[in-house]
Amino acid sequence: MSAIFNKLSSGLFVIRDKVLPGVNIIYEVTSNVNQSGYTELNVTYKTTNGSMTLSDGVSYNINPDITGAGVSTFLGLSDTPGSYATKKHQIPIVNTAENALSFSVPDNNIRYVSSAGSNTNTGKNPWDMYDTFTNALSDIVTLESPSDTNRFVIVCENADDYTESISVPQYVSIWAPNAKLIGTLTLADDAEATFKEIRTSGGDCVLKSAGTGTSKVNADIIRATSNARGIRNTATSGVLIVHARQIFVENGFGVGDNASADGHIHLNVDDIYITGTGTGISRFGSGTTIGYVHHILKTGAGTGTALLCRNGEIILQTHIIDTAVYFTTTLAGAVIKVHGLAYSPSGTSVRVPGSDVTLNLIDGGNQGLAVYVDRISGDDNNGGRSPEDAVASFTQAAAIIAAVPPSSSVRYSIFAHGGETYTESFTIPDYTTVIAPGVTLIGQITHGDNSHLIIRRIETSGSAHCLSHSGSALSFFQVEEMVNTGTGNCLNLPGG
Numbered sequence: 001m002s003a004i005f006n007k008l009s010s011g012l013f014v015i016r017d018k019v020l021p022g023v024n025i026i027y028e029v030t031s032n033v034n035q036s037g038y039t040e041l042n043v044t045y046k047t048t049n050g051s052m053t054l055s056d057g058v059s060y061n062i063n064p065d066i067t068g069a070g071v072s073t074f075l076g077l078s079d080t081p082g083s084y085a086t087k088k089h090q091i092p093i094v095n096t097a098e099n100a101l102s103f104s105v106p107d108n109n110i111r112y113v114s115s116a117g118s119n120t121n122t123g124k125n126p127w128d129m130y131d132t133f134t135n136a137l138s139d140i141v142t143l144e145s146p147s148d149t150n151r152f153v154i155v156c157e158n159a160d161d162y163t164e165s166i167s168v169p170q171y172v173s174i175w176a177p178n179a180k181l182i183g184t185l186t187l188a189d190d191a192e193a194t195f196k197e198i199r200t201s202g203g204d205c206v207l208k209s210a211g212t213g214t215s216k217v218n219a220d221i222i223r224a225t226s227n228a229r230g231i232r233n234t235a236t237s238g239v240l241i242v243h244a245r246q247i248f249v250e251n252g253f254g255v256g257d258n259a260s261a262d263g264h265i266h267l268n269v270d271d272i273y274i275t276g277t278g279t280g281i282s283r284f285g286s287g288t289t290i291g292y293v294h295h296i297l298k299t300g301a302g303t304g305t306a307l308l309c310r311n312g313e314i315i316l317q318t319h320i321i322d323t324a325v326y327f328t329t330t331l332a333g334a335v336i337k338v339h340g341l342a343y344s345p346s347g348t349s350v351r352v353p354g355s356d357v358t359l360n361l362i363d364g365g366n367q368g369l370a371v372y373v374d375r376i377s378g379d380d381n382n383g384g385r386s387p388e389d390a391v392a393s394f395t396q397a398a399a400i401i402a403a404v405p406p407s408s409s410v411r412y413s414i415f416a417h418g419g420e421t422y423t424e425s426f427t428i429p430d431y432t433t434v435i436a437p438g439v440t441l442i443g444q445i446t447h448g449d450n451s452h453l454i455i456r457r458i459e460t461s462g463s464a465h466c467l468s469h470s471g472s473a474l475s476f477f478q479v480e481e482m483v484n485t486g487t488g489n490c491l492n493l494p495g496g
Contacts, residue, residue: 109144111136113156113176133166133174133181146171148190159196168193170213189213189238199223208233208240208263216241223248224278230254233287235263242291245270249278249304255289256282259311267291267316274304274323281307281314283334288313295320309334309355327437329355349437351456351480357438358418370413371397373436375420387415394426394434394441406431408450419456425464428453430471444488449473457481458490465492 092101108124113136117129123136130136136154146152148171156162156176165183168174174193181198189211198205198219205222208215215238217231222244224230229252233240240263247254247269254272255265256279264287272280272293280296283289293316296306305325307314313335327336332354351357371384371391378390384400391397397414406412406429414428416436425443428434433452440457447453447469458466458479466482467490469475482490 109150109152111140111152111154113154114158115160115162116158132164133162133176134164137166137168137172140172141169170211185217187215187217187240189215192216192218194218195220197221197223199225200228201225202228204229204232206231206240206242208235208238210235212237214239214241216243218243220245221248222246222254224252224254225250227251229256231265232256232258233263233265234258234261236260237287238263239266240264241266241268243268247272247280249274249280250276251278251304253279253282253308255280257285257287257289257312259284261285262287262312265289265291267293269293270295272296272306273299274302274306275299276302276304278302278304279308280305280323281316283309283312283314286312288315290315292317294318296323297321298323307336307338309336313337325349327351327357329357331355349454349478351437353481356419357456370415371400373397373414373416374418375422376418393424394422394436395424398426398429398432401432402429405429416455430473444468447471447475447477449475451475453477453479455479457483459483460486460488462486462488464488466490468492 095102111123112126112129113123113131113133114129115131117123117131119131119135121128121130123130123139130139133154133156140146140152144150144152146169151171151173154172154174154176156174156179159178161180161182163182165186166181167186168188168191170188170190172191174195176193176195178196181195183200184203184205184207185193185195185198186207186209187193190213192215196219198217199222205224205228206217212235217240222230227250230247230249231240231242231254234257242255242265249272254274255267257263257265262285267289268291272295274280274297281289281293289312295318297320298304303324305328306321306323307316307327308330309327310330311334315337317339321338326349328350329336329352332352334352334355336356337358372378372387372389373384373392373394374387374390375392378392380392380396382389382391384391384397391400394414394416401412401414404412408431412429412432414432414434414436416434416439419438421440421442423442425445427446428448428451430448431450432448434455436455439455440459441455442459444460444464445453445455445458445467447467449471450473452475453467456479458481460466461484463486465488466484467477467479469492484490
């Protein structure tokens with residue numbers, strides 16, 4: 001049996017059998033062995049379970065004793081303690097010859113950031129972190145070659161504030177779910193970033209300025225104060241995906257683009273809050289802003305606009321809009337389509353001729369009954385209680401409500417579908433709101449008491465009036481255009 005003896009301490013030996021690798025047997029030594037290299041021995045070692053005799057004539061490799069300071073070996077390896085200098089945060093590995101330790105920095109595609117780190121570190125492990133995202137991104141761009149098959153991730157787990165503006169290159173992601181970025185986050189194609197909060201008082205919180213691919217941002221809070229903008233895609237194509245819990249905007253906009261931007265913005269947002277004169281969602285370029293926002297609200301003295309469309313399309317699934325101005329279109333061809341909205345009738349709207357505004361609405365919190373009208377897909381034999389069960393005329397919708405009837409404590413609403421043209425005359429029941437911002441009606445509308453009307457256009461001829469109110473109580477109307485080609489009036493108020 002050929003074995004290697006390594007003396008660990010006085011009186012103890014370890015036998016490693018080459019025939020049975022990994023089997024270590026420790027025996028108590030009761031005699032002195034003359035360590036003279038390869039020596040023929042005939043020694044019996046006694047154990048509690050018996051004895052073992054090492055026959056004469058078998059070769060053994062007995063390593064020299066290691067004692068004292070300044071030795072040249074460590075457990076038989078040829079490296080020295082002095083070779084550990086400058087190896088901070090590196091990992092020791094036994095070399096191929098199994099006679100020395102080598103040191104290396106972990107070779108992976110993760111870089112770590114912490115405010116407790118240093119810009120002289122490598123960032124390649126959690127105890128050797130960079131101190132800023134700027135340093136991590138700079139080294140990745142300078143020293144590495146990110147690609148579709150060689151992606152990099154920057155990880156930051158602490159909850160500190162990082163005051164810096166950063167640009168995330170293609171094939172790089174940032175995972176910092178507890179950190180706050182104070183500055184601008186710019187995303188290239190196929191780049192992604194996750195932060196607890198992103199905020200700035202000037203410029204953009206999040207920007208995609210170029211590229212034809214997809215970029216993505218995730219944040220609990222995006223806060224644009226003063227005239228800053230929250231989310232902006234100025235690329236001529238490509239997609240910016242936004243996942244956020246809350247977007248706060250003061251005098252800029254929460255989500256938007258610019259006039260030359262044809263790229264898309266996809267939203268999955270819980271809340272947009274307007275605290276000043278700003279806009280929740282703006283669309284200036286010919287692309288599309290589409291997705292889900294649970295509600296867009298003014299806060300405090302906010303006097304801003306929920307939706308502003310100059311060009312392109314805003315297509316939104318939402319629940320509540322409660323702002324000073326609901327929507328504004330500034331050019332013909334602009335499109336706003338909102339679905340699932342519980343519409344509050346306290347705000348105003350501005351719509352230019354030639355633009356398309358479609359509000360498919362649902363019953364709003366304090367309104368007792370909602371009746372839906374759709375001239376194309378509706379039927380006056382339906383009940384009108386959902387968009388799928390819409391009636392075909394305002395006349396039938398008004399008859400359904402008048403039969404209840406409404407009162408000062410329970411108001412009712414009529415919601416019209418799309419931008420269709422209706423040819424009919426009808427009376428709005430008392431305590432009823434008609435919301436038809438895209439509709440043209442050829443005929444006369446008679447206002448009831450305490451009623452409210454939002455409609456795009458009313459046309460009449462002959463002696464009929466576009467809009468008439470004969471009651472004594474206060475009512476409101478918001479009409480973009482009234483045209484009378486006959487002898488009647490656009491607005492007739494015989495009751496004062």
